Amino acid sequence: MLAMLSTGPGLRRCALAAAAALTLLGAGPPTTAAPGNANGNRNGSASGDAGGDDGPDLSRFYDQKISWSACRGDGMPHDLQCGKVTVPLDYARPKAGSLDLALARYRATGTKRGSVLLNFGGPGGAGVPELAYGGKEFMDLTDGYDVVAFDPRGVGRSSPVSCGDGDDDAFAAVDDDPALSDPPVLLARLKKAAAACAEHSGPVLPHIGTVDAARDLDVMRQALGDRKLNYLGFSYGTRLGAVYAAQFPHKVGRMVLDGVDTLTEPLAEQGIAGARGQQVALDDFVGWCVKDIACPFGQDPRVARQEVVRLVRSLDEDPVPTDFGDAFSGQDLVGALGQGLYSKELWPSLERALAQLVESGDTSGVMAFATGGMTLPPRDPGGGTPSPGALVDEEDVPLDNLPAALMAINCADDPDRPSAGQIAADLQRLRAAYDEASPVFGQYRLTEVLTCYGRPKGTDFIRDEVKNLGTPKMLLVGTRGDPATPYRWTVETARRLGSSAVVLDNKGEGHTGYGSSKCVHRKVDDFLLYGSLPPSGSSCGPDEDEG
Secondary structure, eight states: OOOOOOOSHHHHTTHHHHHHHHTHHHHOOOOOOOTTOTTSOSSOOOOSTTOGGGSOOOHHHHTOOOOOEEOOSTTOOTTEEEEEEEEESSTTSGGGOEEEEEEEEEOOSSSOOOEEEEEOOTTTOOHHHHHHHHGGGGGGGGGTOEEEEEOOTTBTTBSOOOOOTTOHHHHTTTTSHHHHTOHHHHHHHHHHHHHHHHHHHGGGGGGOSHHHHHHHHHHHHHHTTOSSEEEEEETHHHHHHHHHHHHOGGGEEEEEEESOOOSSSOHHHHHHHHHHHHHHHHHHHHHHHTTSTTOTTOSOHHHHHHHHHHHHHHHHHSOEEOTTSSEEOHHHHHHHHHHHTSOGGGHHHHHHHHHHHHHHOOOHHHHHHHHTTOOOOOOOTTOOOOOTTSOOOGGGSOTTHHHHHHHHHHHHTOOOOOOHHHHHHHHHHHHHHHHHHOTTTHHHHHHHHHTTTTSOOOOSHHHHHSOSOOSSOEEEEEEEEOSSSOHHHHHHHHHHHOTTEEEEEEEEESSOSTTTOHHHHHHHHHHHHHOOOOOTTOEEOTTOSOO
């Protein structure tokens, strides 16, 4: 899926601070590659634990053991342990370099049957801070598992990619409406942005896609001492899990995919689906808001929807200043709205934040949604430079890592690269389609899609090969009112994966079901802990404990 991210330069400087909050989208975002695949792997397949006779020798990676110790850092839970695992930079050339990936775990409290790996979505979300700050959601799983999260390659402390702290103009290539009306200007800015990302990201960029990240999962599985991979993935994490299952079908243990991503839709179509879903969620929010006398848009739903559109356009034309030194634009507001709409639990806070903005021009509330409401520790300008591939200190993670990684991974996973002529010819049609899907979110979603221009072509493995899996049964959770991953994607992906897929129909609202539905939470835990699967097609009601 395409996660909602703030694109304004001032808010991008807060991207790292937002990482833990933005990855809740799932819980409750170069050099020339080898021919045919942006990940340097033509078909994405894997041949056994340590390479075997058909591939390079990976034994030094598969033979490693993880050394765990207490996590360091302010606010880290005392019972959270941290470690690292080392993986090849390029699986086709394992001697060409390596990467350390950051791990964190809560140890099993009951009878341990292994580990369960979590991925919270994004792409580009760092798993270690999410487990640290949101781990209570998963404590029931410690009855049988070590609960483990990780920062994927290119993300967080694991060789983080960046497009450069000083490249705001390049990063904002498609933020402004005039550029969208002038294809040559737009394409030149997109190329500049892609070049900035390649310059600042280092050697991991051509190997950042999901095909390589899924192979990292298998190295982690072995290093954790597990014969099979037990896995709970949200949103983008469902794409990662499905790719792993295609590469290592005989290593799949108990796997749950919640908020199921598409495996086949091009990014342009994903963006339209995302804009449409966000617009439905916005309309639902407005319908809820107008019932409250404090709603800043009045009490008439139709007028209130128009007022939201007018507010976005007004801020695009005349942004307001912020404490970060940069102006807050309409597209920044769209990013904040996107975050606030992922869960109904956030709606009262979103209403108050919007009232502050409308009534007094106070951006602090909406900025909290756009940035996750967190602040960063100051950087140490005298800090040393880590060795290539080594973990970086938390304070040295680039502030734009989350959006930079999201763009890089989505582009690496998508084989479509329309030419300059095709983009110029299709731009107005695309704008119309996105604006029709959502007058509020359309432009924002279109800019996310266009950022792949100027980057190497992505892999075709996911679209062509992740299907008809010969794995044990896996549980796919789809939520009817999901604004980010439409329920139809769950149905389509289950059909594509084949008889292994068991669908749980969550008839509630919000992005993913595990964090919002007690029924979904219980059924997922029952499967992971006890192997008890619900019948395919069974459901959980919107506000019930029993399905």
